[in-house]
Amino acid sequence: MKAFITGATGFVGSHLTDRLIDKGFEVYCLKRKTSSLKWLEGKKIKYVEGDLFSNEILKDTIKDMDYVFHIAGVVKSKKMEGFEIGNHLATKNLIEITYDVNPGIKKFIFVSSLASCGPNPDDKPINETYEPEPITTYGITKRKAEEEVLKYKDKMNVTIIRPPAIFGPRDTEILIYFKTYNKGLNSLIGCRDKYLSLIYVEDLIDGIVLAMEKDFKSGEIFFICSNKAYNWDDVGNTTSKILDKKALKLKIPHWFVFTVGTIAQFFSIFSKNAATLNIEKCIDITRKRWVCTNEKAKRILGFEEKHTLEESFRKTIEWYKEMKWL
Numbered sequence: 001m002k003a004f005i006t007g008a009t010g011f012v013g014s015h016l017t018d019r020l021i022d023k024g025f026e027v028y029c030l031k032r033k034t035s036s037l038k039w040l041e042g043k044k045i046k047y048v049e050g051d052l053f054s055n056e057i058l059k060d061t062i063k064d065m066d067y068v069f070h071i072a073g074v075v076k077s078k079k080m081e082g083f084e085i086g087n088h089l090a091t092k093n094l095i096e097i098t099y100d101v102n103p104g105i106k107k108f109i110f111v112s113s114l115a116s117c118g119p120n121p122d123d124k125p126i127n128e129t130y131e132p133e134p135i136t137t138y139g140i141t142k143r144k145a146e147e148e149v150l151k152y153k154d155k156m157n158v159t160i161i162r163p164p165a166i167f168g169p170r171d172t173e174i175l176i177y178f179k180t181y182n183k184g185l186n187s188l189i190g191c192r193d194k195y196l197s198l199i200y201v202e203d204l205i206d207g208i209v210l211a212m213e214k215d216f217k218s219g220e221i222f223f224i225c226s227n228k229a230y231n232w233d234d235v236g237n238t239t240s241k242i243l244d245k246k247a248l249k250l251k252i253p254h255w256f257v258f259t260v261g262t263i264a265q266f267f268s269i270f271s272k273n274a275a276t277l278n279i280e281k282c283i284d285i286t287r288k289r290w291v292c293t294n295e296k297a298k299r300i301l302g303f304e305e306k307h308t309l310e311e312s313f314r315k316t317i318e319w320y321k322e323m324k325w326l
Contacts, residue, residue: 001024001025001026001066001067002025002026002027002028002064002065002066002067003020003025003026003027003028003065003066003067003068003069004028004029004030004048004061004062004065004067004068004069005017005020005027005028005029005030005069005071006030006052006068006069006070006071006072006094007030007070007071007072007073007111008027008029008030008031008040008045008071009029009031009035009036009037009039009040010071010072011166011168011170011171011172011201012071012111012163012166012201012204012205013029013069013071013072014039014040014170015168015170015201015202015204015205016069016071016205016208017029017039017040017043017045018043019205019209020209021043021044021045023209026046027044027045027046028045028046028047028048028061028065029045029046029047029048030048030050030051030052030058030061030072031047031048031049031050032049032050032051033049039170048061052072052086052090052091052093052094053090053093055093055097058093058094058097059097059100059101062097062098062101062102062105063101063102064102065102065105066105066106067105067106067107067108067109067212068094068098068105068107068108068109069109069111069208069212070091070094070095070108070109070110070111071111072086072090073086073087073090073113073142073145074086074087074138074141075138076273076274076275076276077137077274078268078269078273078274080137082274083137083138083140083141084137084141084144086141087138087141087142087144087145088141088144088145088148090145091110091145091148091149092145092148095108095110095148095149095151095152095158098156099152099155099156103155103156104156105156105157106157106212107157107158107159107211107212108149108152108156108157108158108159109158109159109160109161109208109211109212110145110146110149110158110159110160110161111161111163111208112142112143112145112146112160112161112162113138113139113142113162113163113164114126114162114163114164114165114197114223114225114290114292115134115136115138115139115142115284116132116134116139116142116143116145116146116162117130117132117133117134117139117143117162117292118132118133118134118135118139119135119287119288119289119290120287120288120289120290120291121133123289125197125229125291125292125293126223126291126292126293127223127292127293127295127296128162128220128221128222128223128296135283135284135287136280136281136283136284137280138280146160146221150219153218153219154218154219156218157218158218158219159211159218159219159220159221159222160220160221160222161204161207161208161211161221161222161224162221162222162223162224162292163199163204163207163223163224163225164196164197164198164199164223164225164226164290164291164292165196165197165198165199165290166198166199166200166201166204167198167199167200167201167312167316168200168201168202168312168315168316168319169201169315169316169319169320170201170319171201171316174316175320175325175326177235177239178239178243178316178317178320178326179326181236181239181240181243181245181247182243182245182326183247184245184246184247184248185247185248185250186236186239186247186248186249186250187250187252188232188236188249188250188251188252189232189252189254189257189285189286190251190252190253190254190257190286191251191253192288193231193232193233193288194231194232194287194288194289195229195230195231195288195289195290195291196229196230196231196289196290196291197223197225197226197229197230197290197291197292198225198226198230198309199224199225199226199305200305200307200312200315200316202306202307202312203224203226203305203306203307203312204224206303206304206306207222207224207297207301207303208224210297210301210302210303211301214300214301214302216300216301220300222294222296222297222300222301222303223292223293223294223296223297224294224297224303225292225293225294226294226305226309227294227305229289229291230309234309235309236249238309238310238313239313239317241310242310242313242314242317243317254282254286257277257282257285257286258279258282258286260277260282261275261277261278261279261281261282262279262282264276264277264278265277265278265279
């Protein structure tokens, strides 16, 4: 079997690449000339030089594939156009090319995000029947990308995966939290509890592979997420147990978060890199609930979350320590 992966050099894509190699796939990875290959070095991979608008290269590769996994996307950009091009238009181009050269492909799987739906309007977990109301440019462009994929659900076999916050070895986002906690500070956003779904990267890969292997109708969407929602006390208590240390709990008011985000966004104008914390990110992290349910994935795919929060945090922290990141 042949599989083409976009975003293979990144966090989630590199883990999927590993899994497909282990399953005996011939794996083709899209890469730019500037892409870091640190997670793929020495592995049995065929590299495809180009980007999501290298049309002739994409056509020549995809025409022979059994599966396409579209994982690449833009999570940070100085300009709104960056999200539009990297998420919406890139997906539109890829799905159009796939249909043009390989409409009989076994499956086209797009890894989207819970951000495409927006936060919970109430205390109920969001399921796949929920009408999306994204609140950030990232979420809006991810939703537009989903809509491009769904245009083809009656023409070829397409599936959408929506993970919530993903963590695990090779991730750099939750590393910041662990580093801060390790220094004795547990920063919490706001004065009231906030809840979120999480997914350990290996469990997410299980879900993606099940979506590839299982037979179901085209156009299905699945949340691959934890069995329960966690608040930041759950996260902090688990981290404390694994690191075997306490940290000062500091609750940061929303107004202060927005002040810092506004300042960071302003100064990013003078930098070549986008700010990690900007106004839209502040809107995102100050919402009360980002919670979805995996009931449909369990029912149709047979998905099961294999790692508890403690087990997955422990594996992640141990990996960070081995890499001397923590």
